[in-house]
Amino acid sequence: MTKAPTPSLRDRNRLLARDVVLDAAERLLCADPTASFSMRALAADAGVGFATPFNHFGSKNAIMQALSGRLIERMAAAFEAQAPAGDATDRVLAMGAIAVAHLLGQPDVHRAVVGSLGVASATPGAVMVQSRALWALALGDREGLSDDARAAETVLATNLAVAFRGCLSFWTAGEIDDRHLHGMVEANMLTTVLGFAAIDRRQAVLLRLEEQTTDQGPQGVRQSGWP
Numbered sequence: 001m002t003k004a005p006t007p008s009l010r011d012r013n014r015l016l017a018r019d020v021v022l023d024a025a026e027r028l029l030c031a032d033p034t035a036s037f038s039m040r041a042l043a044a045d046a047g048v049g050f051a052t053p054f055n056h057f058g059s060k061n062a063i064m065q066a067l068s069g070r071l072i073e074r075m076a077a078a079f080e081a082q083a084p085a086g087d088a089t090d091r092v093l094a095m096g097a098i099a100v101a102h103l104l105g106q107p108d109v110h111r112a113v114v115g116s117l118g119v120a121s122a123t124p125g126a127v128m129v130q131s132r133a134l135w136a137l138a139l140g141d142r143e144g145l146s147d148d149a150r151a152a153e154t155v156l157a158t159n160l161a162v163a164f165r166g167c168l169s170f171w172t173a174g175e176i177d178d179r180h181l182h183g184m185v186e187a188n189m190l191t192t193v194l195g196f197a198a199i200d201r202r203q204a205v206l207l208r209l210e211e212q213t214t215d216q217g218p219q220g221v222r223q224s225g226w227p
Contacts, residue, residue: 021046021053022070025063026109033108035064035116064116065127071113072130075099076137087144089193089205092160095138096189099164100182103171107178115172117165128161135160144201145193156196163188187212 024046028037039060043050057063075098084094103110117127136157139145145156167184170176176184190209197205 017048017052018056018066020048021056021063022066025067029067029109029112030106033112035112061116061119064113064119067113068117068127069130071102071110072127072134075102076134078102079137087201088139088142089144089190089197089201089208091140092135092138092189092193093186093208095135096164096185097182099134100185103168104178104181111172114168118169128158131161131165132157135164144198145196146198148196156192159192160189163192183212 021042024042025037028042028045029035037045039053040050042053042060042063046052053060053063057066075095078098078101079095082094082098084091086094103114132154136154138160139157164185167176167181167188170184171178171181187209190205190212194202194205194209
């Protein structure tokens, strides 16, 4: 196996500076989740020159996009550490639970981060690509999916990313509260996977979906006891 080249000192310093700025942005969001901090305040908190955040990210919105990417990386790392068992549906539901747990770890901060993704930008971000990769990771070897779904893995991963983003959009808008977020995510994951499930797996997915939507709460999802 070919050994990956060692990053140059310049590259290592660049990555370190980016992390320092993102760490500072997270601290400022914890103090004020409205994300009203200025770039000057960000540079001061990070202990870097005023131009450094601009040099590495270009704009405040790009910094928020990078925080979203960092959040997705943490979700993926937690999923790989837990290595949930089961087929593709089980793994997708496990990823949904892990993702929601991360979001609710700092709900105000993550509402600000997710909410910033809806801001129009001249330069498209990479969140869609990152989210699709997250759900492709969850799908794994696609066990329990139909043969057609195996050929359409990218389509399913994309649909899961879109369904998840839809849930988060309503959550950031306050139309889904913290208690109902996991139920809404799980119901959407089940509905999305259902169209790709193998014939012998569809009944189990339907039963799980029926359980999830029984005894619906005031916001249209089951009150599953999620914190």
